[in-house]
Amino acid sequence: MNFNKNIGEGNLAEKMCITVMSGSIDRLIGMAVLTSAAVSMDMEVEIFLQLWGVYAFKKDVIKQNMNLSEFNELGEKVASRLKELKIPPWYEMLREAKETGRVKIYACSAAASIWNVKKEDLEFVDEIIGAGEWIEKMSDAKINLFI
């Protein structure tokens, strides 16, 4: 469970843990950019989905979701720039990062109950775990973020 065992002190960071409460695509873009950058630096990334995070990873939601956490009035402008610049959607960035084998994604068991979903109903999710297990994982991380 501990990825870091063989990484000596003074090496570049070992593990980043991101707790994802938000299901808004602006914050998910930020999460995907940081995840993608971290794996390209040979870090491990672990992600824990809470309430809206689980919702946003539902197979029937993930591609349709256009929710922004702020500045709704600028959403169209940003969307058209993302298209012009050929920046892929957050879930494509995450898919690519996951292909390295260095990204693990967990859904919170309580949040999974709220949405009444199983692992199979969620994209990218490796396991459904309790918050206690997540605390243990965060304790090992060099970088912790809450999105």
Add this chain to the structure above:
Amino acid sequence: MNFNKNIGEGNLAEKMCITVMSGSIDRLIGMAVLTSAAVSMDMEVEIFLQLWGVYAFKKDVIKQNMNLSEFNELGEKVASRLKELKIPPWYEMLREAKETGRVKIYACSAAASIWNVKKEDLEFVDEIIGAGEWIEKMSDAKINLFI
């Protein structure tokens, strides 16, 4: 002030610090779930309330507050599921976690001035402190999160 003095290296995490800017109940639920899990793993938790955090802990607000940070249109659905699953409100989770004696809650002095409140006007708050003191507390933590 340093809870960690006697905890050797390699032990499970010692202290989690959560800076609570948000006063929205979705994010407060996430905070309460993590706090509750952390104390059950024998961690200490320290919480610092900023602007909306102080507002949400006001005795005349805490139980009435229904604000969500995102996905307002799904609020009713989530509320009814929480009820069905008998998941207690965030402040009840926090009350229980606090009974372990391992949770300390601070309100930012500047934010307390903005709301014109004293410690007695706020639920669960142990002390009103300045941001400098909070920085010092965060420096000791194994896990830092900003909600």
Add this chain to the structure above:
Amino acid sequence: MNFNKNIGEGNLAEKMCITVMSGSIDRLIGMAVLTSAAVSMDMEVEIFLQLWGVYAFKKDVIKQNMNLSEFNELGEKVASRLKELKIPPWYEMLREAKETGRVKIYACSAAASIWNVKKEDLEFVDEIIGAGEWIEKMSDAKINLFI
């Protein structure tokens, strides 16, 4: 690049890194208060602007921006209290913190492209960098926060 080299173990925290996704002034106030407190404790602070963060630091936006991330209905009340208490706007707090020389502000290169801005179009920004470089900076930090 590593500010911490000469700071021995056991000393007060060395560096705080804040990833700023949000462009809302409530969350930016929280960021500025923590930054200001950290430099007053002799810490270094590094800030990385993502999507809305870059937007909020645009020279043609920074002073006009009144966006709140939540509780819009309380915005006027808070604004008038801030004025009464003579609490300066977040960007003035940041300007003062930056004068100590212990605050570095970076804009994410992808976000800068989205807004089609250069360093000169942004207030306070020292450099435009990629997310990989930011991961490296976060790895060195004692405190990491995502706003």
